[in-house]
Structures are given as structure tokens and as C-alpha cells.
Amino acid sequence: MTLSMLTAGILLLHLLGVFAAMHAVMYTRTPQGAIGWALGLVLLPYVTLLPYLYLGSSRFLGYRTGRRRRPAPLSSASTDGHAAIDPGCARFAAVSALQGQPFRGGHRLRLLIDGDAAFDAMLAAMAAAESCLLVQFFIIHDDGLGRRLQQVLLQRADAGVRVCVLYDGVGSHDLPQHYVDALRAGGVTIHPFSTHRWRNRFQLNFRNHRKIVVVDGTCAFVGGLNVGDEYLGLKPPLAPWRDTQLELRGPVVAELQRHFAEDWRWITGNLPPLLPPLPGHGDASALVVASGPADELETGSLFFTAAINAARERVWLSTPYFVPDHSVRAALQLAVLRGVDVRVLIPARPDHRTVFLASTLHAYHAVRTGIRMFRYQPGFLHQKALLIDHDSAAIGSMNLDSRSFRLNFEVSALVVDAAFAGEVETMLTTDFSHAHAIDEREYLDAPYLRRVAMHVARLFDPLL
Known part of the structure; x- marks a missing residue:
């Protein structure tokens, strides 16, 4: 009886491996990947079935269903009519079309080199928020820097500012629940980004690596820095940590706000508070380039x-x-x-x-x-x-x-x-x-x- 059950189990695994191999042949992005998965799933389903369940998909389903990329207009004046764009933008027309957005002019920028400069600027901007604060990081740690961020978020929420926070559920896997609970108790709306729905539920491979901070719809930050003491260069052996962040003021802040909103709606089903874009008063032309596994193109x-x-x-x-x-x-x-x-x-x-x-x-x-x-x-x-x-x-x-x-x-x-x-x-x-x-x-x-x-x-x- 035990032997027959074992045999049946082995046959079932091989049958599932064959069906999974057919899926891999149909949907894996490259021929090399399809061959690798198919051979592994057919010959060694005991080893490869579980990894394929978590790593095999090449698309994040449902996130932007029906959305199509369209070429964006590109001219010497931005579409909002407030500021001219640099003629040099023309040679990036393919990138503009890829995003379905034009370059926009009128931006003021600040290059923030390394963690101390970046977080001094970001935390100061957050502390000055008056109506809306959108914060997104791949990693948030419960350490010295993480607690500085927590205090600023709680202070702003206590002052009546609507505070929305996203962090990646895998990137921030060691963030303790009490950190999140303290923010929620203080009026901060905070959620982990996860695959969330049944079609993507096992796809741990798809992560939200974005770092976005938007303050009152007027000031935004993007770059490579997450929230943790290592990003301040306080954790050997990788210290000192070399990184860069960018502060932007101008029309594309609205685009960063929109990308945060898409992630937020995926998780919560609702939109965060969104403020109308403001005209720019600087000289730089800029385009937000957002990407992800839900895109039709790579x-x-x-x-x-x-x-x-x-x-x-x-x-x-x-x-x-x-x-x-x-x-x-x-x-x-x-x-x-x-x-x-x-x-x-x-x-x-x-x-x-x-x-x-x-x-x-x-x-x-x-x-x-x-x-x-x-x-x-x-x-x-x-x-x-x-x-x-x-x-x-x-x-x-x-x-x-x-x-x-x-x-x-x-x-x-x-x-x-x-x-x-x-x-x-x-x-x-x-x-x-x-x-x-x-x-x-x-x-x-x-x-x-x-x-x-x-x-x-x-x-x-x-x-x-």
C-alpha cells in the first residue's frame, strides 16, 4: 500500500512537471530559459516544481490591465504650456514614447550625495509637509534612521497631514510588526507591497524596488537610498556607503505622485490624496522613467x-x-x-x-x-x-x-x-x-x- 502510494505520488509529480514544462515553453521569455525550465520540470520535478511556482512567471498580472503605451508628443514647448523644454530632449524621443509621456520643462533640481545629505534633505522636507506626504521605500529598518523616519511621520500625522507609506514586503522582511503598529496607531496609513492576488500570489520574484517621496505635491525625491543605518555608512564591512538621491521640484512631481498612486491602488484598492501639478520655475527638462514586470515592453x-x-x-x-x-x-x-x-x-x-x-x-x-x-x-x-x-x-x-x-x-x-x-x-x-x-x-x-x-x-x- 505504501509503495503504491509512493509510486502514485511520483507519477503525479512527473505529470505536474510535464504541465508546468508546457507552461514554461509557452511563456518563458527566452528560448534558453524555456529549455532550462522544461528539462528541469520534466526530469526533476521534485526539485524544480516549487522554484518554478515562485520564480517561473515573467509577468505581473492584473496591475495595469488594458493600459497601452502611446507615443508622446515632443516639441520645443512642454504640453502644460508653462516652460520650454531643452532641444536636447529630442534624441530621447524613444524613451518618451516608451513612457507615453513628454519631457516637461521648468524643473529645479538638487543632487544629494550620500546618506547624510540625502536624509537630512528628505526628512526636513517631510517635516515641513502641510497636507499630504507619500513615502515609498524598498527597505525600511527598525534602527536609528528608521526610527527618525517614524518620528517624522508620526509628527506629521498628528499635525493633520495625510501620510501614506509603502514598503516592500520582502525587502523589509525583518521590519517588526510593532514598528508598523505604532505608525498606524498614530494615524499613518502604511502597507507592505505584495503580490496580493491569486494570480501572482506565489510570485515572490516580483518586488517593488522604487524609492519615492512626494511632499505636498510640490517636492519629490528619487534615487538609490533605502531607510537603514547601512545607508548612512554605519555598518561595516560595506561602510562607507556610496549612494545618490535627487530632489525635484516642477511638473514631473505629478508623475511621481501618479506612480506612487498606481502602487497604492494595487494594494489598497483606493487612491492616495493627489494634488494638482504646479508650474515649474527652473531651467531643467525632465522625464520620469518608471518600469516594472506589468509593462507590455521590457x-x-x-x-x-x-x-x-x-x-x-x-x-x-x-x-x-x-x-x-x-x-x-x-x-x-x-x-x-x-x-x-x-x-x-x-x-x-x-x-x-x-x-x-x-x-x-x-x-x-x-x-x-x-x-x-x-x-x-x-x-x-x-x-x-x-x-x-x-x-x-x-x-x-x-x-x-x-x-x-x-x-x-x-x-x-x-x-x-x-x-x-x-x-x-x-x-x-x-x-x-x-x-x-x-x-x-x-x-x-x-x-x-x-x-x-x-x-x-x-x-x-x-x-x-
């Missing part, structure tokens, strides 16, 4: 590809995880062939060893094609910055890996403004001065087993 990868292809003088990139897909890798290589100065800054210290191994192999291949690769030495580099030519730069949450390209909800701001690009250039020049150039010897001189480990790590590129 927005993250297409954004980097289009931006790199637009470059004629230089492409300087700073990313903690260098695991480019074929499109982005080809765009970087083509830029080198056009004579563009292509430089990529990555960490010298790992925070995720598998990603670090894969990044090292990708760096080796990049160097061989003429891409200049550098390792930042003082501490861990978590900054996500992109500089194009002399007039364009992007700051946000997007890493250069498949997770940011396809699996995470991300947001960045693409700015066309020579003065702002000059600030980013100065920042990155300082960063490169604290970095060592990578050459082929980094890979070739590594022990054989470490090189094998790099190639094994690369097999997991679609999940990194």
Missing part, C-alpha cells in the same frame, strides 16, 4: 539601450550590479565603436556574492570589447547614475541587471540640462578618482575554481 532594458544609443560623446555609468542583458551589452559595445567614452563604475566589495561573481565575468568581457570598467575602492557602491554626453543624466533606483530590467518595479528621473549634467560629471569624476581600473588580469589571474564559480553564477543572470 521598459528597463529598453530605457538603458535607448539612452546609450543616443550618446555621441560619453556614457558614464555607476551601478552596484553589472549584469547587462544582450541589448544593453550591445548598446555599450556599439557606443565604443562610435568613439564614445564609455566608463562603468562598479563595487570592489560584494554585498551579494553570486551577483558579484557574475558581475566580475561580465566586466572581463566588457573590458575585452573596449568598455572601461572601474572598481570603487572606499566602500560599497550602491549608486545608480547615468551620464550621457554633456547635457543629460539619470538618477534613480534602476540597477544594470535583469532584476531591475524585468522583475522589479523601478523609477528614475532622466534630466536634460547642461548645468545638472555638469554636477553629475563632477560627482562621477570624484568617484572615478577613488576607483581602480579593471583589466583582463582580474579574471585571468583568479584561481580556476573561482572562474568556474563566475561562469556558474552567470547561469543565474535572469534572476540576478
Whole structure:
């Protein structure tokens, strides 16, 4: 009896594996991924069925059902009629069409370098909120910085400000319930972002990696910083922590408000308080670039590809995880062939060893094609910055890996403004001065087993 039940169980697993393999063949994004999943599910369903349940889907279903991307108008004047846009925006027409939004002019910007400057500015802006405060982070810790944020949120809620907070349920997995309960008791509306509905319920792979703060609909922040003492450089061995945030004032604040609202509505079924956009009083033109697994197109990868292809003088990139897909890798290589100065800054210290191994192999291949690769030495580099030519730069949450390209909800701001690009250039020049150039010897001189480990790590590129 026991033997027959065991046999029946094995047959059932193999039958489920066959059905799952059929699903993988139909819906997995790449032929390589489809082959890998199909073979594993048919031959070893005992090992692969559960991972496929959690990792196998390539789309986050239901989030933006029926939404279509439409080309956005692009002219010398913004559509709100308040401020002219920089003519340099025209070469990013593909990015504008990808977002279904035009560039808008009239922005005032502030580049915030590292955690102390960024959180001093963000917490001060939050503390001055008068009507509405929208806050979203991938990670919130219950530590010194997390409690500073908690106190500001409670004070604003006590003053009658409507405070809405989103954090990622996996990224903030160790956030204690008492932290959340204290905020709710104080009048703050706070929720974890989760897959939430039955079609996505097991898809832990889809995460909300966005960092958005919007104050009274007039001031917003995006960048790479989460809420935790490590982001202030207070936790060795990764300290000092290198990161960047961007403060924006102008029309695109309304776009950041809208992207927060889409996430909020997915979780709560309701909209947060939304304030009308204000006219801009600055000189910079900007476009919010939001991406995620609910998009019809692979927005993250297409954004980097289009931006790199637009470059004629230089492409300087700073990313903690260098695991480019074929499109982005080809765009970087083509830029080198056009004579563009292509430089990529990555960490010298790992925070995720598998990603670090894969990044090292990708760096080796990049160097061989003429891409200049550098390792930042003082501490861990978590900054996500992109500089194009002399007039364009992007700051946000997007890493250069498949997770940011396809699996995470991300947001960045693409700015066309020579003065702002000059600030980013100065920042990155300082960063490169604290970095060592990578050459082929980094890979070739590594022990054989470490090189094998790099190639094994690369097999997991679609999940990194």
C-alpha cells in the first residue's frame, strides 16, 4: 500500500512537471530559459516544481490591465504650456514614447550625495509637509534612521497631514510588526507591497524596488537610498556607503505622485490624496522613467539601450550590479565603436556574492570589447547614475541587471540640462578618482575554481 502510494505520488509529480514544462515553453521569455525550465520540470520535478511556482512567471498580472503605451508628443514647448523644454530632449524621443509621456520643462533640481545629505534633505522636507506626504521605500529598518523616519511621520500625522507609506514586503522582511503598529496607531496609513492576488500570489520574484517621496505635491525625491543605518555608512564591512538621491521640484512631481498612486491602488484598492501639478520655475527638462514586470515592453532594458544609443560623446555609468542583458551589452559595445567614452563604475566589495561573481565575468568581457570598467575602492557602491554626453543624466533606483530590467518595479528621473549634467560629471569624476581600473588580469589571474564559480553564477543572470 505504501509503495503504491509512493509510486502514485511520483507519477503525479512527473505529470505536474510535464504541465508546468508546457507552461514554461509557452511563456518563458527566452528560448534558453524555456529549455532550462522544461528539462528541469520534466526530469526533476521534485526539485524544480516549487522554484518554478515562485520564480517561473515573467509577468505581473492584473496591475495595469488594458493600459497601452502611446507615443508622446515632443516639441520645443512642454504640453502644460508653462516652460520650454531643452532641444536636447529630442534624441530621447524613444524613451518618451516608451513612457507615453513628454519631457516637461521648468524643473529645479538638487543632487544629494550620500546618506547624510540625502536624509537630512528628505526628512526636513517631510517635516515641513502641510497636507499630504507619500513615502515609498524598498527597505525600511527598525534602527536609528528608521526610527527618525517614524518620528517624522508620526509628527506629521498628528499635525493633520495625510501620510501614506509603502514598503516592500520582502525587502523589509525583518521590519517588526510593532514598528508598523505604532505608525498606524498614530494615524499613518502604511502597507507592505505584495503580490496580493491569486494570480501572482506565489510570485515572490516580483518586488517593488522604487524609492519615492512626494511632499505636498510640490517636492519629490528619487534615487538609490533605502531607510537603514547601512545607508548612512554605519555598518561595516560595506561602510562607507556610496549612494545618490535627487530632489525635484516642477511638473514631473505629478508623475511621481501618479506612480506612487498606481502602487497604492494595487494594494489598497483606493487612491492616495493627489494634488494638482504646479508650474515649474527652473531651467531643467525632465522625464520620469518608471518600469516594472506589468509593462507590455521590457521598459528597463529598453530605457538603458535607448539612452546609450543616443550618446555621441560619453556614457558614464555607476551601478552596484553589472549584469547587462544582450541589448544593453550591445548598446555599450556599439557606443565604443562610435568613439564614445564609455566608463562603468562598479563595487570592489560584494554585498551579494553570486551577483558579484557574475558581475566580475561580465566586466572581463566588457573590458575585452573596449568598455572601461572601474572598481570603487572606499566602500560599497550602491549608486545608480547615468551620464550621457554633456547635457543629460539619470538618477534613480534602476540597477544594470535583469532584476531591475524585468522583475522589479523601478523609477528614475532622466534630466536634460547642461548645468545638472555638469554636477553629475563632477560627482562621477570624484568617484572615478577613488576607483581602480579593471583589466583582463582580474579574471585571468583568479584561481580556476573561482572562474568556474563566475561562469556558474552567470547561469543565474535572469534572476540576478
